[in-house]
Amino acid sequence: MGKIKIAVKTPRIDMxxxxxxxxxxxxxxxxxATFRPEEAAPIKTPMSxxxxxxxxxxxxxxxxxxxxxxxxxxxxxxxxxxxxxxxxLQAIGSNYKISFTPKEIKKFEGLxxxxxxxxxxxxxxxxxxxxxxxxxxxxxxxxxxxNQLTMWIRFARTYNNDLSFAVKGDGDANYPTVKKxxxxxxxxxxxxxNLTTDLKAAEIPSDFIIK
Amino acid sequence: MAEIVQEEGHKKGGKRKVKKHGTHIDMxxxxxxxxxxxxxxxLTTAFNKPKxxxxxxxxxxxxxxxxxxxxxxxxxxxxxxxxDRVLWxxxxxxxxxxxxxLNEENFSKEGxxxxxxxxxxxxxxSIATMNRDVTVGKxxxxxxxIEGRVKRFYHADxxxxxxxxxxxxxxxxxxxxxIIDEMAITNIARYTLVDINPVEKTMVQAYLAAHxxxxxxx
Numbered sequence: 001m002g003k004i005k006i007a008v009k010t011p012r013i014d015m016x017x018x019x020x021x022x023x024x025x026x027x028x029x030x031x032x033a034t035f036r037p038e039e040a041a042p043i044k045t046p047m048s049x050x051x052x053x054x055x056x057x058x059x060x061x062x063x064x065x066x067x068x069x070x071x072x073x074x075x076x077x078x079x080x081x082x083x084x085x086x087x088x089l090q091a092i093g094s095n096y097k098i099s100f101t102p103k104e105i106k107k108f109e110g111l112x113x114x115x116x117x118x119x120x121x122x123x124x125x126x127x128x129x130x131x132x133x134x135x136x137x138x139x140x141x142x143x144x145x146x147n148q149l150t151m152w153i154r155f156a157r158t159y160n161n162d163l164s165f166a167v168k169g170d171g172d173a174n175y176p177t178v179k180k181x182x183x184x185x186x187x188x189x190x191x192x193x194n195l196t197t198d199l200k201a202a203e204i205p206s207d208f209i210i211k
Numbered sequence: 212m213a214e215i216v217q218e219e220g221h222k223k224g225g226k227r228k229v230k231k232h233g234t235h236i237d238m239x240x241x242x243x244x245x246x247x248x249x250x251x252x253x254l255t256t257a258f259n260k261p262k263x264x265x266x267x268x269x270x271x272x273x274x275x276x277x278x279x280x281x282x283x284x285x286x287x288x289x290x291x292x293x294x295d296r297v298l299w300x301x302x303x304x305x306x307x308x309x310x311x312x313l314n315e316e317n318f319s320k321e322g323x324x325x326x327x328x329x330x331x332x333x334x335x336x337s338i339a340t341m342n343r344d345v346t347v348g349k350x351x352x353x354x355x356x357i358e359g360r361v362k363r364f365y366h367a368d369x370x371x372x373x374x375x376x377x378x379x380x381x382x383x384x385x386x387x388x389x390i391i392d393e394m395a396i397t398n399i400a401r402y403t404l405v406d407i408n409p410v411e412k413t414m415v416q417a418y419l420a421a422h423x424x425x426x427x428x429x
Contacts, residue, residue, distance in 0.1 A: 015238060022245040029252030046388040049396055050264040064384065166263060171385035175291075178384045182404075186271050194263035195388055202396045203320040208328050210339050 039073075040113045040137050041065035046171035048197035055164050058084075060156050061196070062149070062185075063113050064169035068177040069139030070149060071115035074156045074163075084159055085109045091155040092118055100125070115139045118148055142180050149184050157188075165193035266391060269403055287330060287372035289323070289390060290407065290415055293381030296425055297323045297390070298418060304410045313418045317425070318389050327397040331371045335398045338364055365400035374402035379415050 043063055057078045063071040077084045086105045093100050096118050100108070104125040115137045116124055127133045142149045157163060165185060169178055185193060283303045290298040295318060300311040316323040328335055338361055344350035345357060352360070376390055387404070394402045407415075 015242065019238060019242055019245065022242065022249055026245055026249045026252065029249065029256055033252050033256050045261065046385040048262070048264045048388055048392040050262050050392070052263050052265060053260045054263045168261075169384040169388075171383060171388070173384040175378045175382040175384055175387055178387065179378075182268070186268055189270075191268045191270055192265070194265050195391070196261050197264050197388060197392075199262050204396070205320055205325050205328065208332075208335065208339070210336070210343050 039063065040071045040115050040134075041069065043168055043170045044172075045168060045196050045198050047200040048195075049200060049202040050197060051199065052194075054166060054194070054196060058160055058163050059166055060153065060163050061113065061166045061168050062181055063115070064167070064173045064177055064181060065139075066170040066172045068174055069115055069137070070142055070177070070181060071113040071137070072140055072149065072152045073113035074152075076109055077160075083109065084156070087159045088152070088155050089121070091158065092121070092151070095151070095155075096121075098122055117141055117146075118151070142177075142184060147184065149181065150188060153184070153188050153190070165190050166196050167193060168196035264388065264391060264395070281373060285371070285373045286375060287327075288375045288377060288411070290377045290379055290411060291382045291386045291390060292379045292415060292419065294425065295383075295386060298415065299323065299326065304408070304414060306410050310410070310414055313414060315418075315422065315425075318386075318393075323390070324393055324397060327372070327374070327393060327399060331397055331399055334364060334368050334371045334400060338398050361398075365398075368400040371400050374399050376402060376404050377407040377411060378404075379407055379412070 041063065043065060057075050059075055061073040063073065065071065074084060074088060076082060076086075086109055089100060089105055089108050092098075098119075098121065100122065104122065107125050108121075114124065117138075117140070120136055124133060124136050127136065140149050140152065141147065153165075167178070167181060167185075169181075185191075281303075284301075286302055288300050288302075288304075290300075290313070292298060297316045297318065298313045299316065300313050302311050304310055314326075316326055341350065341357070341360060341364075345352055374394060376387070378387065391402075393399075
């Protein structure tokens with residue numbers, strides 16, 4: 001009878017600060033997130049010690065995949081009013097006597113890199129899904145007979161003379177393909193360009209380190 | 212949790228007051244959702260932008276224009292071969308004279324990097340000294356003026372090697388990036404990518420026949 005019961009209280013945690021923090025972080029991440037459309041092929045870039053960041057816009061990227069396919073990408077400009085991609089596509093279209101509907105152009109603007117002969121572009125843009133598009137990506141022809149990479153570079157430069165160029169190759173791509181791409185760039189008087197790499201630290205043999 | 216508990220009014224004068232409940236919102240689902248989205252955005256955000264390595268290739272020589280003469284004592288030829296192997300020799304391979312001996316190195320810090328550093332010691336040391344002075348604070352320079360100084364050092368270089376990078380068959384893109392990166396690490400002022408010539412091809416073939424695997428060296 002003399003036992004005293006201790007009242008068991010459910011501990012109540014005030015979650016308000018936590019929720020506040022969550023939302024703060026959430027807003028931060030939403031605002032900083034940049035959505036990049038999926039690339040045409042997975043590319044594992046080699047490592048280098050270079051620390052220069054890649055330019056934000058006005059950049060032509062030439063991708064070389066592991067199986068030596070070449071893809072092309074040009075960004076749409078610093079803001080959505082430039083429509084560089086749309087202009088380049090229309091120029092290519094008029095060169096190949098293909099006319100693109102506004103819907104197709106819009107679709108093209110939203111995509112990232114692509115790699116297919118220009119004649120297939122219309123089918124590519126009307127492809128029902130990502131899978132069908134992927135199947136069409138057989139690489140841009142870069143042989144001397146039908147060098148469409150040159151054409152893309154030229155048309156991209158027509159609308160923007162201030163472009164910088166980046167070559168984003170897979171570490172396992174074969175050098176002859178890379179050499180061909182570099183030769184195309186040189187033929188177009190692009191002698192200064194960037195190779196996209198991942199960062200690694202430089203190690204120097206001990207007798208060359210200055211104390 | 213935000214909770215407002217209102218005291219119920221006492222019944223007065225027979226008036227019936229509607230019983231008021233404390234507004235108590237269960238925030239758990241909202242917190243769950245916020246947490247989920249937060250995780251998603253955190254994982255998808257790529258903070259580190261890819262880096263780029265700038266390279267400048269010489270302009271293509273115009274027709275009937277002679278390529279510039281090369282001081283053959285300064286010419287250091289690096290031939291990349293399959294399986295990440297690196298061969299090098301100094302001078303020019305003249306088929307009418309005795310062919311230079313190929314040396315083999317690898318891509319480690321004691322490998323080709325050491326060879327390049329030894330040959331480029333003067334330039335490397337002056338740039339490294341400047342960089343050290345900047346880090347210790349002895350020298351106050353902006354990032355741009357450091358770059359400018361490095362360029363001037365490069366330009367004034369009269370003794371360092373002129374590196375000719377050549378690739379034999381079976382070379383991967385990775386090897387090219389590695390070797391260009393070596394040039395940057397060791398501050399080589401002059402280097403370029405050139406095609407391998409037939410004499411070097413036979414030299415490489417003979418070398419690989421004699422040394423089929425990497426373990427055969429040293």
